[in-house]
Amino acid sequence: MLRKEMPEPAHRQAHRHTAVVRATHWLAALCFLALLVSGLEIVLSHPRFYWGEAGNVTTPALFSLPVPASRATVPTGYGFVLPDQNGWSRSLHFEAAWAVVFTGLFYVAAGLYTRHFRNNLLPAGAGAYNLAQRLTYLFVIFVAFPLAIWTGLAMSPAVASVLPQAVSAWGGQESARTIHFFLTLFLVAFLAIHLIMITRAGFGPLVRAMITGRTQNKERS
Amino acid sequence: MSDITRRRLVRGGLAAAAGASGLAVAARLADRYGLIPPDHGNLYGAGDSLTYAAQRLLTRHSMAREFPRSSISKTPFVNGPPPNDEAFRKLQAHAQTDWRLAVDGLVARPASYSLADIRSFPARSQITHLACEEGWSYIAEWTGVPLAYLLSLTEMRPQAKYVVYFSVEKDWWDSIDLDDALHPQTLVAYGLNGGDLPLGNGGPLRMRVPRQLGYKNVKYITRLTVTDDLKRFGKGLGSTAPEFGYSWYAGI
Numbered sequence: 001m002l003r004k005e006m007p008e009p010a011h012r013q014a015h016r017h018t019a020v021v022r023a024t025h026w027l028a029a030l031c032f033l034a035l036l037v038s039g040l041e042i043v044l045s046h047p048r049f050y051w052g053e054a055g056n057v058t059t060p061a062l063f064s065l066p067v068p069a070s071r072a073t074v075p076t077g078y079g080f081v082l083p084d085q086n087g088w089s090r091s092l093h094f095e096a097a098w099a100v101v102f103t104g105l106f107y108v109a110a111g112l113y114t115r116h117f118r119n120n121l122l123p124a125g126a127g128a129y130n131l132a133q134r135l136t137y138l139f140v141i142f143v144a145f146p147l148a149i150w151t152g153l154a155m156s157p158a159v160a161s162v163l164p165q166a167v168s169a170w171g172g173q174e175s176a177r178t179i180h181f182f183l184t185l186f187l188v189a190f191l192a193i194h195l196i197m198i199t200r201a202g203f204g205p206l207v208r209a210m211i212t213g214r215t216q217n218k219e220r221s
Numbered sequence: 222m223s224d225i226t227r228r229r230l231v232r233g234g235l236a237a238a239a240g241a242s243g244l245a246v247a248a249r250l251a252d253r254y255g256l257i258p259p260d261h262g263n264l265y266g267a268g269d270s271l272t273y274a275a276q277r278l279l280t281r282h283s284m285a286r287e288f289p290r291s292s293i294s295k296t297p298f299v300n301g302p303p304p305n306d307e308a309f310r311k312l313q314a315h316a317q318t319d320w321r322l323a324v325d326g327l328v329a330r331p332a333s334y335s336l337a338d339i340r341s342f343p344a345r346s347q348i349t350h351l352a353c354e355e356g357w358s359y360i361a362e363w364t365g366v367p368l369a370y371l372l373s374l375t376e377m378r379p380q381a382k383y384v385v386y387f388s389v390e391k392d393w394w395d396s397i398d399l400d401d402a403l404h405p406q407t408l409v410a411y412g413l414n415g416g417d418l419p420l421g422n423g424g425p426l427r428m429r430v431p432r433q434l435g436y437k438n439v440k441y442i443t444r445l446t447v448t449d450d451l452k453r454f455g456k457g458l459g460s461t462a463p464e465f466g467y468s469w470y471a472g473i
Contacts, residue, residue: 046356053288053350056357058296071355073300086354087466088265094473095268157352158276158472161432162283177356 016128016209018114024107025210031100032187034092039184041089044082045070049181053172062178097152104145140190144183151180255382255398259451259459260469273470277400280472285406285431288348294359297351297413299421304441309389316425322409326385326447329376336425339411342366342374347406353435354471363429364412369403371445380449383459386428387444395439395460396451396469397430406431409442434471436462 017025047065048057055061057074068078070085111117120127121134121141129137153159154167154176170176198206208214251257256274260266303309312319317336325331345367352358368384385396401407410429411418418424423440430437451459459469 042354042356046353048357053292054294054358054360056294056296056298056359058298059294084465087462087468090354091263091265091269091466091468094272095265098268098271153473155352156276156473157285157350157434158280158283158432160350161285162280164286167286173350173352173358 017213018110018116019213020107020110020114021116022210022213024103024110027103028100028107031096031103032191034096035100036184036188038089038093038096041085042093043181044068045084045086046074047076048074049178050174051171051178052174053167055174097149100145101149104141108141136190140187144187144190148180148183148187151176151183155180258468258470259396259457260463265468269468269470272468272473276470276472277398280432281400283432285347285349288350288360290348290362292360293348293362293414296359297361297419297422298357298359299419300353300435303420304390309441312389313420313425320425320443322426322442323444324371324375324447325444327378327381327449328372328447329378330374332375334371336411339366339409339426342370344412345405345408346412347408347431349406349429349431351431351435351438354467362412362414363408363410363431364415365408365410365429367405368407368409368428368445369405371409372402372447375447377447381447382449383447383451385446385448385451385454385459386439386442387446388439389441389443392461393439394455395428395437395462396448396454397433397437401430401432404430404432409445432472434473436467437471 043065044067047067047069048055048061049063050059051062064076067076068080068082069076070082072081117138119125120129121138123131123134125134150166151170154170155173160167160173167173167176170179248257251270251274256277257270258273261270303313320336321333322339323331323333343366344364346362346364348360348362350358350360372381372384381399383396383398384402385394387394397407406429408429410423410427411425413419413422413424418427423438426442428437428439428442446454448454451457455461456464458464462471463469
């Protein structure tokens with residue numbers, strides 16, 4: 001209460017994240033969680049990966065995951081078949097994909113308008129992040145997420161019919177699926193490191209800063 | 222309440238109202254132009270509708286990729302056994318004489334074709350990719366009569382909107398809109414890789430919709446019904462797929 005009545009001077013209460021950054025951060029986080037859970041669930045129906053246009057259990061796999069499958073037709077070495085959860089998983093995956101695309105477009109448009117990228121993420125800016133952080137965030141935002149969306153769309157037979165180059169650029173629909181999986185691994189690794197760094201720098205204050213947008217100077221890290 | 226807060230509230234309210242009415246108009250327009258799938262009434266309806274509308278607008282006339290003969294997969298993977306009941310085995314054994322494909326509903330000349338009739342119609346062969354929603358796929362050459370040919374032969378009525386197709390498997394029927402039904406690559410297929418369509422791949426007759434995933438390609442089809450309203454069929458979702466949680470439109 002005391003703090004509310006006597007606002008701290010501006011330099012003590014830095015405005016760390018804009019409302020757009022905070023809202024799109026949490027929307028993207030929610031979408032990514034939905035995409036990850038539903039994506040892993042879909043993979044369980046065929047935990048084998050291929051290169052090229054076509055691949056199935058009668059063709060050699062590039063690699064396969066040592067997990068049980070939700071289809072009896074996939075030889076996994078396990079003596080049981082998991083329940084089929086692909087229906088809702090696929091619909092949730094695509095709904096979350098739409099949501100993350102809209103979130104991303106809004107974030108990028110707002111980021112250009114407010115010079116968020118120039119000030120906080122491009123290497124020459126003067127914001128709070130170091131070079132490795134800037135490059136990682138830029139890579140996740142402008143390379144990994146767009147590539148995940150592209151490889152996801154490249155698996156669609158309808159998209160392939162209208163934009164065949166989107167598929168052939170990857171060497172085929174099964175190649176696109178395999179790369180989609182590796183991009184997921186990269187994004188999961190990013191999330192893990194992101195969470196570790198935040199925990200080390202002070203989980204509570206940083207999460208609060210991403211929710212309220214405000215942080216005290218001593219907590220800026 | 223300060224002036225700034227009030228102004229922000231008013232502005233936010235106006236933006237929300239504009240957004241909501243914009244969405245309502247978009248939904249009505251989408252519905253009028255047939256861009257809302259029949260199974261939109263669930264938690265994922267927004268995503269499914271966006272996918273269907275976006276892909277419909279982009280792919281109305283696009284052609285599924287066709288591949289060179291060298292791309293054909295060594296094995297056209299058979300996903301599960303055919304029906305195992307006595308009636309199916311009997312029908313299968315006498316398919317050449319007993320198998321019929323009925324065309325009814327919104328057509329001026331309902332018909333029932335034998336396999337010989339269907340083979341006598343102008344055929345189309347195409348080497349296309351068949352992808353299952355699970356993630357596996359194969360490339361094969363499919364031969365059949367374009368569904369569009371059967372619809373012109375039976376004189377489809379102008380109010381038609383969908384073609385529903387039924388199989389000897391009672392729990393696997395589906396439907397497609399006219400963009401797919403009249404698409405030159407949508408076949409009632411009876412041949413695979415130069416031979417008869419094998420039983421395991423859906424022989425003697427299978428719907429082949431190469432711009433959608435495997436489960437829209439219903440095996441062992443026996444009846445096509447042209448309609449303007451999918452609510453009349455089954456649970457009104459356009460297909461049995463939504464009953465198992467899968468979306469009616471499977472372009473992705």
